[in-house]
Amino acid sequence: MKFYDIIPPYSADYSINHYLCLWEVTPEEVVGTWEWDELTNDGQWYEHKILPALRAHQEAIRQRHRIERDGNEFDDDKDNEDDEQDENEDDNEEEEESRADKLEDNVLAAALGKIHS
Template sequence: MLREENLRPWRPNSLRSFRLPLLRVWDCYSGSQPDESHRMMARAPRQRLDSAESRKTSLTTHLDHKVWNPTPYISFTVSPTALKELANFRERRGNRGSQTVTVIDPNVRLRIGLPILDVSAEMEHYEIPDPYGNSNQYYTDHYVCVWEITGEEVVGQWPWEDLANDERWYEDIIMPAYHENRRNIALKFSEDKLSGISKMLEEVHRKLLS
C-alpha cells in the first residue's frame, strides 16, 4: 500500500490548488446522487486502492461507460462546454428525465484531505487505453473524486433546464456562486483564526494574573 502511494501519490498535495470549480451533471439514472445533506457516495466507497493493479483496474472500469460495475470514483469536469455537451446528449436520448448540475469547490476538498485525480494524467501513468479510441480527447478536463463528496465541498445545485435557458449560465450563475462561496470560506477562516487568537490571549492573561 505505502509503496504504490509513495510511487504515485493520490493524497492531496498541500501546494496544489484549483482556479475553477468542478462540475457534474446527473439524473435519476446516475450513480452517486446527493442526499439531503448534499453528500455523494461513490458506488464502491470502501474499495481499496493500495496497489497499481487495483488503481488501473478500477479506473479502466470507471472510464468505460458501457460497464456499470461499482467503482470508488465520482466523475466531474472543469469544462462548462463538456458538461453542456453531455447534458444535451442525454436530452437527445429522451429517456433520462430532468438533469441537475452539482458544483463543488475542489480547494475545500483538498483542504479536507480527499483526493482529486486528473483522469488524463492517470490514464497515461497506468497505461489505460481510451475505451472509445479517441486519443483520450473525451477525458480532457475530466477529474474524478475518490470515495465520496462531503456536503462542505458543495457550492450549489441547479436544474439543468434552468441553466440551459441562459447562454451565459456558467459566467453569470455558476462562477458568481463559486466566488461568493470562496469569499464566505475565507471570511469564516479569518473569524476562526481571530477567535483562536482571542482564546489564546485570554489564556495568557489568565495565567499571568492568577
C-alpha cells in the same frame, strides 16, 4: 490500482494507464446544484450563475475562517494571560514557601541555640 490492492475488473491491458482517484467532497465544499435545462437556457450560464455562486461561497468560507481565526486569537490572548497569571501565582507561592522555610529554620536555630546555651 496495485497500490490499493484492487483487483482489476477488466483485462490487464485495459487498465494499464488508469489511475484510481479517491477523494471526498464534504457538504461545506458544495457550491450549489442547478438543473441542466435551466442552465442551458442562458448562453453564459457559467458567468451568470456559477461564478457568482462560487464567489459568494468562497467569501462565506473566508468570513467563517476569519471569525474562527479571530476567535482563536482572542482565546490565545486569554490563554496567554492565564498562563502569565499562573506563573506569577507559582512564583508567589515559591517565595512564600521560601520565606516560611527560612522562618522555620530561624526558629529552629534559635531554639537549638537556647538548648545549647
